[in-house]
Amino acid sequence: xxxxxxxxxxxxxxxxxxxxxxxxxxxxxxxxxxxxxxxxxxxxxxxxxxxxxxxxxxxxxxxxxxxxxxxxxxxxxxxxxxxxxxxxxxxxxxxxxxxxxxxxxxxxxxxxxxxxxxxxxxxxxxxxxxxxxxxxxxxxxxxxxxxxxxxxxxxxxxxxxxxxxxxxxxxxxxxxxxxxxxxxxxxxxxxxxxxxxxxxxxxxxxxxxxxxxxxxxxxxxxxxxxxxxxxxxxxxxxxxxxxxxxxxxxxxxxxxxxxxxxx
Amino acid sequence: xxxxxxxxxxxxxxxxxxxxxxxxxxxxxxxxxxxxxxxxxxxxxxxxxxxxxxxxxxxxxxxxxxxxxxxxxxxxxxxxxxxxxxxxxxxxxxxxxxxxxxxxxxxxxxxxxxxxxxxxxxxxxxxxxxxxxxxxxxxxxxxxxxxxxxxxxxxxxxxxxxxxxxxxxxxxxxxxxxxxxxxxxxxxxxxxxxxxxxxxxxxxxxxxxxxxxxxxxxxxxxxxxxxxxxxxxxxxxxxxxxxxxxxxxxxxxxxxxxxxxxx
DNA sequence: TAGTGGTCTAGACCACAAT
DNA sequence: TTGTGGTCTAGACCACTAC
Numbered sequence: 001x002x003x004x005x006x007x008x009x010x011x012x013x014x015x016x017x018x019x020x021x022x023x024x025x026x027x028x029x030x031x032x033x034x035x036x037x038x039x040x041x042x043x044x045x046x047x048x049x050x051x052x053x054x055x056x057x058x059x060x061x062x063x064x065x066x067x068x069x070x071x072x073x074x075x076x077x078x079x080x081x082x083x084x085x086x087x088x089x090x091x092x093x094x095x096x097x098x099x100x101x102x103x104x105x106x107x108x109x110x111x112x113x114x115x116x117x118x119x120x121x122x123x124x125x126x127x128x129x130x131x132x133x134x135x136x137x138x139x140x141x142x143x144x145x146x147x148x149x150x151x152x153x154x155x156x157x158x159x160x161x162x163x164x165x166x167x168x169x170x171x172x173x174x175x176x177x178x179x180x181x182x183x184x185x186x187x188x189x190x191x192x193x194x195x196x197x198x199x200x201x202x203x204x205x206x207x208x209x210x211x212x213x214x215x216x217x218x219x220x221x222x223x224x225x226x227x228x229x230x231x232x233x234x235x236x237x238x239x240x241x242x243x244x245x246x247x248x249x250x251x252x253x254x255x256x257x258x259x260x261x262x263x
Numbered sequence: 264x265x266x267x268x269x270x271x272x273x274x275x276x277x278x279x280x281x282x283x284x285x286x287x288x289x290x291x292x293x294x295x296x297x298x299x300x301x302x303x304x305x306x307x308x309x310x311x312x313x314x315x316x317x318x319x320x321x322x323x324x325x326x327x328x329x330x331x332x333x334x335x336x337x338x339x340x341x342x343x344x345x346x347x348x349x350x351x352x353x354x355x356x357x358x359x360x361x362x363x364x365x366x367x368x369x370x371x372x373x374x375x376x377x378x379x380x381x382x383x384x385x386x387x388x389x390x391x392x393x394x395x396x397x398x399x400x401x402x403x404x405x406x407x408x409x410x411x412x413x414x415x416x417x418x419x420x421x422x423x424x425x426x427x428x429x430x431x432x433x434x435x436x437x438x439x440x441x442x443x444x445x446x447x448x449x450x451x452x453x454x455x456x457x458x459x460x461x462x463x464x465x466x467x468x469x470x471x472x473x474x475x476x477x478x479x480x481x482x483x484x485x486x487x488x489x490x491x492x493x494x495x496x497x498x499x500x501x502x503x504x505x506x507x508x509x510x511x512x513x514x515x516x517x518x519x520x521x522x523x524x525x526x
Numbered sequence: 527t528a529g530t531g532g533t534c535t536a537g538a539c540c541a542c543a544a545t
Numbered sequence: 546t547t548g549t550g551g552t553c554t555a556g557a558c559c560a561c562t563a564c
Contacts, residue, residue: 194473
């Protein structure tokens, strides 16, 4: 049917995987086996499994063999993350998926770059607290979040250092509410693309796994109080967004909500 | 630095692309040029540009050469799509991005499969109107939507055939409101993965471009009135979701909102 | 130690694009 | 017609895994 040897052979295996004839974890024929079976050189046999790998269907272990990949995502509910009540959303979601959650964090003070300044509606160079979180599921990294909070707002409050004090682990909304800056609206702007090598390394991404990149802005009635870049391993999440029909989120974009991250 | 020849050479070119030293549309060195320049076989030179392609950074034209890919997404605002007022959201968004929109559609009656039946809260086999939309931007396909509407609800109404009558081109919410079934809530459940070959063909996806798969359910106070599978070319869209803090979307999942599509 | 996948060379032929 | 990328062969060596 299709033109090339490696495509035809890949089609056979793909069909077996998608139909369930081969289950997650099952082993594929070795490259040598494919090579003799279909009377092609090993380079071609290799092209076959490489294609399936870029499609995210199989894992290749160096001296081990090739195996059907499994898919076991976490459900991330936006409303859970941005509710005003206390709680630790990521942990709760992980438990629901029977995985053990964990995260690390590091904060440092810095001057806002032009992009971040625009999102936060401050001047470039203004002091912001930058916090980087790395989330893990069963000790595998799943998400990197870089959060920016204007120190003009948080300086001297209990949440100046996001992950110190009584509200560590709580959501943004919860934290800012505690200092009398109640967020009324969070905007998530989302895209998906293949990872940069650095992202692939940090998230332990296997070939054929995209990332979901989210630009988030948290705002009170008076303006933005936080913005963040989220990079998620796409094979680890499903995102759920409920939309209230006839709700009154502002009808069009405002400054700080209209940009994506990177090229 | 990194281990292999092709990775090192790719790193050089990637850096030039991401830094902007090479702009979208610019031509990369030919494989032969890379081959002699870095003193490697052509197979390795080819591995280099192939890697960059799977990362979504370059396009390769058969007899033409290799070029830096460009990125020019449409902003898809969920609130715009599910507002109760009349309008044609996709068209409006396209115009804003200076692209010419177009779509095709085909409807047919069918029995609900188990998955669709569950989402619509009907019995498997119950009659549904299945409509497939293909959206285009500047004559390039960007999105495939397969929508399911229970005929028990729409039979005999002006919207029985979604794309006939006065409301063709209108959003789901608008259409159901017109027959007295006002949707109050739309849930989008989203994931991203690499495309299946059929999807790649239909959406003209270049290598290194993921798809965003959305399962949508539209519900009135009395229950679901529509569900749909959306498959978007990930390089064509950014999705924007505003979340009202302290809004009261149902706190946990309900039947028909808890599944993803495919393996 | 044997098996498996990963990288690489050297060379051939084909299809398509630009000129 | 020339140059470019795409496919393919045949064979070599290495690194890692499992036994």
